[in-house]
Amino acid sequence: MPIPVIDFSKLNGEERATTMVQIAKGCEEWGFFQLVNHGISVDLLERVKKVSTECYKIEREEEFFKNSTPVKRLKELIDKKSGEKLENIDWEDVFLISDDYEWPQKTQGFRETMMEYRSELKKLTEKVMEVMDENLGIPKGYIKKVLNGGEGEKAFFGTKVSHYPACPHPEMVTGLRAHTDAGGVILLFQDDEVDGLEILKDGKWIDVQPIANSIVINTGDQIEVLSNGRYKSVWHRVNAKSNGTRRSIASFYNPSYNATIAPAPELIEKENETVNHLCYPKFVFGDYMSIYTEQKFLPKEPRFQAVRAV
Template identity: 85%
Template sequence: MPIPVIDFSKLNGEERATTMAKIANGCEEWGFFQLVNHGIPVELLERVKKVSTECYKLEREEHFFKESPPVKLLKEIIDKKSEDKVDNMDWEDVFLLSDDNEWPPKTQGFKETMTEYRAELKKLAEKLMEVMDENLGIPKGSIKKAFNGGEGEKAFFGTKVSHYPPCSHPEMVTGLRAHTDAGGVILLFQDDVVGGLEILKDGNWTDVQPIPNSIVINTGDQIEVLSNGRYKSVWHRVQAMPNGTRRSIASFYNPSFNATIEPATQLVENENKEVSQFGYPKFLFGDYMSVYTEQKFLPKEPRFEAVRGEKDLIISV
């Protein structure tokens, strides 16, 4: 069962209402959907593919296969002819791009291309958040304002560049362990050819099918809270594959660590049987991340309960 594919360009035309409804369905029923005709130039996306692949080959691949813990542990297990598996590690080469950290220095055109790409992705994320505002029936700009902790530009926008190399024993490792995302809106530019990304839908793992130059969208834990449970963050994972290196570039529009997150007032006031009765807490995103760092691969509900326990402290801050 393929996840929804939505033509984002149809927001501006006669099919706006239908497109809004498709996005609402993607957020409510799936937690994942793909955007095509999203406005990011194909020429830019082709450059992103080129520089990310070159960066991995030039600056990352050799170290991964020689020095990375999962490779070493897998070799030990195979040498011992053990039936063990590589636990608590991901078969993933990964680094983060943000405005204040060092970027790979050796790949020609990498910084210029990824800076341009990140700017386009941030604009797309903000358009999507306005669509979510409208679909939820809350004032325009509500989600962005919550993530920024008020007015200004304090929200965090980061980009995780990952490659999942081919694995000779994919049954013994996981590309990326199952989890929900901690933050807000996630925009993924995944590989055109090499699959492996799966979401948990109705108790079954479902492939997120590769579509050239699409952007995969998923909603994180903070969108679940702000929507009072109408939108869900969804379990997802990446399977290790025997052939091909999977490219995965995920950009995260997350709250500022000092932002207070809670269900939108209008949604609590209008609460009915169609909206979750879980009772989401009010908390600082930084406090949530402290819990998430330790519990990323565990169920999310105890994370919400953990920050609920800090409520009195948070309100006094």
């Protein structure tokens, strides 16, 4: 069962209404969908692939296999011959970039390419959020304004560059443990050759099929709250693989730490207002993140309950 694949360019033509419905279903029924013809050029995406792969090879790979905790822990487990599986650790090399962070220095063209990519991706994110506004029946620009904590550009737009190296014993370790994403809207440029990403739907793990130059969209915990539960954040994971290194570039439009998050007033039925607020509390995103940091790989519902008490 493949996750929905949506031609984003059709928003601007005769098939706009159909495309809006497809996106609504992607948000409501899946929590994940893939966009093709999204407006980011193939040339730029190819350059992103190139510099990301080169960065891993030049600046990251040797250190991962020589000194990283997952490699050391896996070797210890193999030596024990116990048949156990590594718990509470991910077979992942990862670093975060944003406009204010220190960037990799040794990979030619990395900063320039990723700055251009992030600029284009942020524009796409804002278009996607406007579609969500329209589909939810809330004012245009509402989600963006809430995530920014009001007017201005105070939301955090970060990019996580991950590689999941070929693993000699993928049955003994997870690439990335199952979790939901804490923030707002997440846009993933995933490897189109090495698979491994799965989402949990109807109690079954389903592959997010690799499609060249597509952008995978998923909604985080804060969109679930803002939408009053219509758009659910979905459990997902990455399996370790033995057949190659998986590249994964996830960018996320997250609220400002001072942003107040609550269900949009238009989505709360007056007669059910008390019930809905019991389900989704009003809170400050920074308080939520302090809880999420400790409970990322645990069920999300207790996080909502815990932040209510902050």
